[in-house]
Amino acid sequence: xxxxxxxxxxxxxxxxxxxxxxxxxxxxxxxxxxxxxxxxxxxxxxxxxxxxxxxxxxxxxxxxxxxxxxxxxxxxxxxxxxxxxxxxxxxxxxxxxxxxxxxxxxxxxxxxxxxxxxxxxxxxxxxxxxxxxxxxxxxxxxxxxxxxxxxxxxxxxxxxxxxxxxxxxxxxxxxxxxxxxxxxxxxxxxxxxxxxxxxxxxxxxxxxxxxxxxxxxxxxxxxxxxxxxxxxxxxxxxxxxxxxxxxxxxxxxxxxxxxxxxxxxxxxxxxxxxxxxxxxxxxxxxxxxxxxxxxxxxxxxxxxxxxxxxx
Numbered sequence: 568x569x570x571x572x573x574x575x576x577x578x579x580x581x582x583x584x585x586x587x588x589x590x591x592x593x594x595x596x597x598x599x600x601x602x603x604x605x606x607x608x609x610x611x612x613x614x615x616x617x618x619x620x621x622x623x624x625x626x627x628x629x630x631x632x633x634x635x636x637x638x639x640x641x642x643x644x645x646x647x648x649x650x651x652x653x654x655x656x657x658x659x660x661x662x663x664x665x666x667x668x669x670x671x672x673x674x675x676x677x678x679x680x681x682x683x684x685x686x687x688x689x690x691x692x693x694x695x696x697x698x699x700x701x702x703x704x705x706x707x708x709x710x711x712x713x714x715x716x717x718x719x720x721x722x723x724x725x726x727x728x729x730x731x732x733x734x735x736x737x738x739x740x741x742x743x744x745x746x747x748x749x750x751x752x753x754x755x756x757x758x759x760x761x762x763x764x765x766x767x768x769x770x771x772x773x774x775x776x777x778x779x780x781x782x783x784x785x786x787x788x789x790x791x792x793x794x795x796x797x798x799x800x801x802x803x804x805x806x807x808x809x810x811x812x813x814x815x816x817x818x819x820x821x822x823x824x825x826x827x828x829x830x831x832x833x834x835x836x837x838x839x840x841x842x843x844x845x846x847x848x849x850x851x852x853x854x855x856x857x858x859x860x861x862x863x864x865x866x867x868x869x870x871x872x873x874x875x876x877x878x
Contacts, residue, residue, distance in 0.1 A: 593642050593643065593644055593645065594642075594643055594644075594645050594650075594652040595641065595642055595643070596614045596640045596641065596643065596654060597640065597654075598640055599656065599657050599658045600614075600640070600654045600655065600656060600657050601613065601614060601615050601616070601654070601655050601657045601687055601688070601689075601690040602614040602652055602653065602654045602655070602690060603652070603653045603654075603655075603690045603691055603694050604645060604650055604651070604652050605650065605651045605652075605653070606646070606649055606650050606651075607649060608651070610632075610634050610691050610694070610695075611634065611635065611650070612634060612635035612636070612637055613634060613635070613636055613637065613689070613690050613691045614637045614638070614639070614640060614643065614690075615636060615637070615638060615688065615689065615690065616638070616657060616688070617638040619688045619689070619755075620636050620638050622688070622689075622749065623636050623688070623689045623691075624636050626689060626692065626749070626750050627691075629750070632691075634691055653690075653694060654690075655687045655690050655693060655694075655700075656686075656687065656700070657686055657687055657688075658686060659684045659685070659686045659757050659758075660684065660685060660686060660700060660703065661682060661683075661684050662682065662683045662684075662685065662703075662704050662707040662711075663680060663681075663682050663762050664680050664681045664682070664707070664708065664712045664715075664762070665680060666678050666679065666680040666763065666765070667679060667680070667716065668767070669716055669719050669720060670720060671719070671720070671722060671723055671724045671727070672720065672721055672722055672723050672724075673723045673724050675724035676767050677719075677724070677727060677764055677765070677766060677767075678764065678765040678766070678767065679715075679716070679719060679761060679763070679764050680761075680762045680763045680764075681711075681712060681715045681716075681737075681759070681760065681761055681762055682758075682759070682760060682761075682762040683707050683711050683756055683758070683759045684756070684757040684758040684759075685703065685707070685748075685754050685755060685756045685757060686754065686755060686757060687703075687753060687754055688749060688753060688754065688755045689749065689753030689754075690753065691753065692750075692751065692752055692753030693752060693753035693754060694753075696751065696752045696753070697752055697753075697754075703752075703754060706748075706752060706754070710744070710747070710748065711744060711748075711756065711759070714740050714744055715737055715740075715759065715761075718736050718737050718739075718740055719733075719736075719737070719761075721736070722736060725777065727764060728777070728781075733760075733761055734760050734761070737759055737760055737761065738759060738760070740759075741756055741759055744756055744759075
């Protein structure tokens with residue numbers, strides 16, 4: 568019984584020792600983290616996202632830093648008491664600025680606050696320059712917010728009604744900002760824009776007037792477009808009607824011409840078949856028109872012969 572208990576103690580001790588050694592000789596980096604490994608206080612290697620590895624290596628090379636760049640996350644090995652591991656959140660973090668009153672290009676006043684989403688892409692530079700996420704937010708205050716305000720100052724008051732125009736103007740500076748932020752501080756802006764805009768009370772009347780003008784302008788535009796479409800529709804209908812009448816008239820004329828030609832042909836065929844009968848018919852028609860008239864005929868007249876059956 569004592570031997571069994573002793574064996575259990577040894578097994579438990581060995582398991583505990585294995586856990587301690589595992590913790591001493593390994594470190595873990597989650598998928599949503601980056602890490603810096605320092606050896607004797609000097610940065611030896613970093614663990615970054617695979618899609619940022621080339622950019623991080625290029626930054627280290629430009630600075631002459633001999634730091635290994637790893638992309639393998641999960642369990643990694645380290646040397647106890649020599650290596651110190653520090654991890655940073657690699658998920659997108661949201662920064663929101665304080666509200667400030669700015670002057671537009673046409674000297675109007677607007678209260679603006681902006682937002683930015685950023686994340687740590689180079690933990691070595693972030694650790695050397697900022698160190699904490701609160702300092703990251705201060706970086707947004709010092710570097711990003713002034714750039715947004717400077718861009719907003721170039722926009723006219725009316726342009727702030729167009730969300731797409733404002734977003735496009737502000738986002739145009741994102742690449743320039745990222746060039747400095749990534750290479751100097753190890754952070755990258757993912758998204759940037761206006762979080763909230765308020766118009767001072769003095770501008771409310773101007774805003775209402777502007778809205779009325781915009782509505783009237785849009786209404787006039789729609790009416791003009793409707794009139795234009797109506798005219799085009801009428802013109803198209805008239806054109807089709809004229810074309811239809813012209814085609815029908817041409818077809819009718821063609822049919823009539825063919826019918827007249829056929830009638831003439833039949834008439835000519837009838838005449839050529841029995842010329843004497845044709846003459847008889849003409850005479851009968853002539854006599855039928857002599858109503859209440861006495862006609863004296865010569866006994867030798869051909870008509871007397873027809874009546875008498877001589878011919």
